[in-house]
Amino acid sequence: MINEYFETNIPGVYAIGDCAQFDPPIAGRKPVEQVWYTGRMHGEAVAKTICGQRTAYRPGPWFNSAKFFDMEYQVYGDINAKPDDTVDCLYWQHEDGQKSIRIAYEKAGGTVVGFNLMGIRYRHEVCDQWLRQGTSIKEVIKNLKKANFDPEFFDRHEKQLLELYHEKFSHDPIESKHNHGFLALFN
């Protein structure tokens, strides 16, 4: 068991990585974080403490990505398999079943709380900033192009997400500044 400084119950002994269990858990995180990225972040934080600058672990929004054979996935923020009543999702799946995008947002206010991507990559720094700033689903969809990480010549799917947005939020449409219709945003 460790606290937010990775300190065990023995002075001068720290634990990080897969073997570390936070007690209490860091706000918004699980007590055990068993992925490579968090292991590195643990190391950076505890190194500061050991070097004399006592630093609490403040990881920000959760993220992870991996590749199993040909299938890549990414997670940013909180995406539960069964979202509770306060959360709704925009969900798009490619007809070939190989790609999907799920964006979770609070029903009240529309703040985006998480992204789950299968077979598609979004930019970590963009999603992280949206989550930290409590960005609305409208702003995220409007600026979705900024999150796209896939290299040139890959298919883009912003238009499909925009259409889904308009199905759910017909009362609050996204228009282009120049009034050329919303699809102009993605040309």
Ligand SMILES: Cc1cc2nc3c(=O)[nH]c(=O)nc-3n(C[C@H](O)[C@H](O)[C@H](O)COP(=O)(O)OP(=O)(O)OC[C@H]3O[C@@H](n4cnc5c(N)ncnc54)[C@H](O)[C@@H]3O)c2cc1C
């Ligand atoms: C199959 C698999 C797939 C994974 N895929 C991903 C992924 O896609 N993305 C991701 O982010 N994470 C992934 N992970 C998790 C990631 O590998 C771990 O979170 C990360 O390696 C943990 O780092 P660590 O340094 O805490 O522990 P480890 O990497 O387990 O390092 C601990 C080291 O301590 C050594 N050791 C143990 N006991 C002793 C002892 N008594 N004396 C000396 N040395 C000892 C071990 O041999 C080992 O080298 C995966 C893990 C597994 C098992």
